[in-house]
Amino acid sequence: MCTSIGDRTIWSGAGNSPRSLNAFVPLGLGDSRANQIGGYIGAGLAFTAPIARRSQDQIGLAVAAARNGSHFERAELALGALAPSESTIELTYLAQLTGWLALQPDVQYVINPGGKSPARNALALGFRIALSHRWGVPAYRIPTTRPSFFALPRFARITSANTRSAAAVASRSKAP
Numbered sequence: 001m002c003t004s005i006g007d008r009t010i011w012s013g014a015g016n017s018p019r020s021l022n023a024f025v026p027l028g029l030g031d032s033r034a035n036q037i038g039g040y041i042g043a044g045l046a047f048t049a050p051i052a053r054r055s056q057d058q059i060g061l062a063v064a065a066a067r068n069g070s071h072f073e074r075a076e077l078a079l080g081a082l083a084p085s086e087s088t089i090e091l092t093y094l095a096q097l098t099g100w101l102a103l104q105p106d107v108q109y110v111i112n113p114g115g116k117s118p119a120r121n122a123l124a125l126g127f128r129i130a131l132s133h134r135w136g137v138p139a140y141r142i143p144t145t146r147p148s149f150f151a152l153p154r155f156a157r158i159t160s161a162n163t164r165s166a167a168a169v170a171s172r173s174k175a176p
Contacts, residue, residue: 001030001037018055020048032069036115039067044090056096064088068115076116087111104128 005026013019025043032038044062049055065087068076073084092106106126113119 001028001035001040003028003040013049018049022046022048026064028066030069033071035069036072037066038069038072041065054095058094060090060092060094062088062090064090066115072115084115086113086115100132102130104130 003026005024007022007024009020010023011021023043023045026040027042028037028040030037030039042062042064044060046058046060048058050059051057065085067085088108088110090106090108092104094102094104096102104127106128108124108126110122110124113122
């Protein structure tokens with residue numbers, strides 16, 4: 001699977017305000033003859049400092065869709081259980097509680113889970129805890145190579161619009 005992402009800050013607060021709004025669009029393309037996923041597209045927004053006194057918190061909203069590969073579609077069609085894609089809507093909040101601890105609840109609504117039409121739509125709840133082993137370095141700045149929605153281990157999921165944006169914010173921040 002080949003992936004790419006576009007990311008842009010579309011609004012910044014005045015002066016030294018930490019508030020900002022980032023937009024992102026991840027894309028993925030796979031060999032539809034060999035993979036369950038033939039293509040993936042998503043879009044989302046992440047707002048930093050939604051509460052004035054919580055400058056490192058973020059809230060994120062994202063949508064994503066993954067299209068089945070051609071060979072997977074044919075196999076599923078033979079079983080009569082095909083939906084051409086899976087779509088996900090996600091809302092998440094990253095709360096940076098201390099310099100070493102962040103908590104992130106997550107809610108996802110999944111349409112056609114697994115890309116199968118008889119499957120009922122699903123509501124998925126998640127909760128992430130991030131710890132930093134380096135004192136004084138905020139947990140959201142823990143280096144990550146890729147957010148999990150790029151991995152696409154099964155069917156595409158946005159597992160954290162916010163995590164990707166937090167990594168972008170961390171890369172623009174000065175090290176403590």
